Amino acid sequence: MTSATPAPASGVPVGPGLSMFDPLFIGIDEFGQPVYLDVIYRNILAAGEPGGGKSGLLNNIAGTAALCDNTRLVLFDAKLVELGPWRDIADEFVGLDIDHGLNVLRRLLVVASNRYAWLLAHRRRKLAPTDGLSVIVTIIDELAMFSTVLGTKAQQEEFSTLLRGLVSLGRACGMPVVAATQRPSWDIIPASLRDLFGYRAAFRCTSLNSSNIILGQGWAEQGYTASDISPTNQGAAYLLAEGGVPRRIKAAYLTDADIYNIADYAAWIRRPAGARLDLGLAA
Template structure:
């Protein structure tokens, strides 16, 4: 009898080596220098008018995350077409995808709140204040493409209120316990992003806006009159946005772009490298 190994006969999968603690490449600034985000310890608000490039930016972040060995995905996308592409690998990684279903979204957020409480209990018990890469903990990345759908469009006022409260709690407390939130919205109005919620997002990306006021709602009051106004971004250059990071001044960035084909290739790759129970058993020696 021959011993067996569990490998596909003709190829050997190369496991992803990126970590969620690594800097995430998002594009280039106006001087051509690469721009990276530190996703684990920051939440990102991604806002601006339709067609500005919000989902393209989210795809860059999601693609990085799926190539990491320490990522658990939570994807909410009422339009299906953006994050829905990652549904299969999300399943393979033990994560979840929610479509246009506010009750489903609420269930997931309530569960995340419990996970967050447990993670904090662990940190307290170990005399720690945040997770580090050496903890080998899974980073639960919560990606919401079109926040307004859940907070202002669908469901009852009670459901919407609960959704906002849960997102606020996650945004306020999730950072240190490796549960960052990345949320996009077309309508940067105060009813969707109350100032108190906006200020909890350490990173804010303002894509083209229709008014200086909308731009200020994303970046912070006063930036438009100081010359950082997302209304001035040309509609012919989608993907350009003002990025403000905690404490800094906004700067212009052009997001990297993944084509549908590239995303499908990444989805296939990630699904394949995380597949379980489907590998052929081949004899070690004939």
């Protein structure tokens, strides 16, 4: 499986202008300056109470990834509607079937380990834009559904274990994970999994403790607590990027119509080559 030439699969990206290797716009900070995230080499955990704006952030990332060149989407959404608009352009869309989710995670892990073998064979440690390998963005909405609600106990544990593997492996081989859940406490997802996420976005919480669980112990005491975000200010969050201090941001908002427009456009520019040819002949 350590083939030297990554073969581009048919039917994936044709003409999008964006790249996942570029910083991704997610909103503005409290000084009105744009906030960009390097999603490619980072894992992001978004958490906060329902209606806080997590899905807005996820849709921003999914929308950008959808318009990016050589990028594949793997989506997990037990609520179906949040990431559902992207289901047609996603390589995998997992809804309520945890078995399907487990299979997808296993496949992703195999890809990740193969990529590392490929990198090793090329005397490298990290994927670069010039490698030609696709970026596989895994986005999970309502992580708690897969780790605590759906399937049997054993399946839930396996899901957490496989995801931990993907989160810890995916970073350098172009397979970032973006996950959202309401409260990432130890009974929802293992602390060992939570702590692997380098970037944290804490949307509104009801207590200091919840905010600390998302951002890390001690931040609330220093005044960085997502419980002081107004409930009416959806999309406002504390963003903790690696090594820094949390900063207040407001995630960009996409209306439902915007999301479907972007999804349609992304599907259009990602249409298989055969379809383009047919269309060209028909036109």
